[in-house]
Structures are given as structure tokens and as C-alpha cells.
Amino acid sequence: MILYFFLIIGFATQSPEKEREWMRRLQKGDKSALGSIYDQYKNLVYGLIYTILKGKEETEDCLQEVFVQLWEKADQFDPSKGNLYSFLLTMARNKAIDRTRSRDYKDSKKEDHIINDFTLTPVSKYNNPYEELELTERAGMVRKALKNLSAKEREVLYVAYFNGMTQSEISSKFDIPLGTVKYRMRQGMMKLKDLLASGINE
Structure with missing residues (x-):
């Protein structure tokens, strides 16, 4: 989520x-x-x-x-x-x-959806x-x-949440297969949840 x-x-x-x-x-x-x-x-x-x-x-x-x-x-x-x-x-x-x-x-x-450094x-x-x-x-x-996430995982999470883009819109915007978008988002959220729950020891 x-x-x-x-x-x-x-x-x-x-x-x-x-x-x-x-x-x-x-x-x-x-x-x-x-x-x-x-x-x-x-x-x-x-x-x-x-x-x-x-x-x-x-x-x-x-x-x-x-x-x-x-x-x-x-x-x-x-x-x-x-x-x-x-x-x-x-x-x-x-x-x-x-x-x-x-x-x-x-x-x-004029927004740039390419994320170089998440702040x-x-x-x-x-x-x-x-x-x-x-x-x-x-x-x-x-x-x-x-x-601790990959740049690709950070990017899809950022544009989905802060720019309100749907998974289909992300797929079209970045020319990424929809299944890949879903996978990166799912993996990114699972990693975030684990890292925050553990107090981020990595």
C-alpha cells in the first residue's frame, strides 16, 4: 500500500x-x-x-x-x-x-518525473x-x-505517491512493462516495511 x-x-x-x-x-x-x-x-x-x-x-x-x-x-x-x-x-x-x-x-x-536524489x-x-x-x-x-532501495524502486514509489501516477501511467511514462512496475513497487514497499520495522540497521 x-x-x-x-x-x-x-x-x-x-x-x-x-x-x-x-x-x-x-x-x-x-x-x-x-x-x-x-x-x-x-x-x-x-x-x-x-x-x-x-x-x-x-x-x-x-x-x-x-x-x-x-x-x-x-x-x-x-x-x-x-x-x-x-x-x-x-x-x-x-x-x-x-x-x-x-x-x-x-x-x-513543469515537473520532471526523473528522480535523481530522493529528499x-x-x-x-x-x-x-x-x-x-x-x-x-x-x-x-x-x-x-x-x-537502501534500488534507484528503480525509489523512482516508481516516488511518482506513484507524490505525483499521483497510476501503475499504468508509470508504465507508459517510463516505457516499462506494467508487470515490472508492479514488481518494483511491491519489492520496494516490502523492503521499506522491513527496514523501518528493524530500525534500519543496514
Whole structure:
């Protein structure tokens, strides 16, 4: 699952019980619950969106859209299918990717999908040194783990997650057989999972 390798750098997630309580209140129209969720996850969501959009103004606009969407679609949250943390990040990623596919964004950004040096730098508009430290440490773990993958494995994972490309699109873009794309992604994710679980000793 492509979402896994970015979720692994998440920080300070609340307990499932607290998240369910927030969402029950939100579904009843309690705006203070939205404030609690925003305070808890704004840094993480901002960092994810910025990684995809690469622009401060675009990121801030998208961040607001994500929390408005959460408010409007709170009833769609099903705790039996996952936690709020994952639900929110999926929403943020989809919103950001939708923006990259817009005509205006494409006109202003000329993206190069060839990955020479993978970097993952946490970005936040908020100044909480403890959260910044944790983000930096976790991002460093992911960066280190990625260096243990082959360049080809890193490349397909990067464009799939951060550019929102499907496996078929990757196959067409890089002129790689679809089966090879699937294999590289599967192998890359398995290696990442093992490396992060082991604390990256290689």
C-alpha cells in the first residue's frame, strides 16, 4: 500500500478512542471538535500537501480545503475501515493531487518525473519545536530506508505517491512493462516495511 511509507513518518497521533470521540462530535455539528482535529493534525497535513504542491500559497489554500471537506463529509468517516489519521491524510493527498492535475497548476509547474536524489524534508508553517524535531527524526528514518532501495524502486514509489501516477501511467511514462512496475513497487514497499520495522540497521 503506497500510503504506508508516508504514514510511517506521522507523529503524535491520538488514540483511536479520542479520534472516534472527535468524529462523533463533528458528525453532530460540533465545531470545537473540528478545532481539536485541526490543532492535532495541521502540521502533518500541511507537510504532506507541501511535499506534493511545492508552493506555500497553494499548500495553505489546499490545507483549508481539506478541513472544510472534513467538516462537510464527516458522516463518511467509518472507524471500522481505518483511523481518522489515515482518513485525513488520504483526503489531503487526493486534494493535492487534484490540484496538480488542474490546467492552471500544470501551466505554472513543469515537473520532471526523473528522480535523481530522493529528499523528504518535513515542512510546516507552525513553530512547535517538539513536533518539528519528531518530524525531522521520522523523515530521516524514511530517507535512510529509501537509500537502501534500488534507484528503480525509489523512482516508481516516488511518482506513484507524490505525483499521483497510476501503475499504468508509470508504465507508459517510463516505457516499462506494467508487470515490472508492479514488481518494483511491491519489492520496494516490502523492503521499506522491513527496514523501518528493524530500525534500519543496514
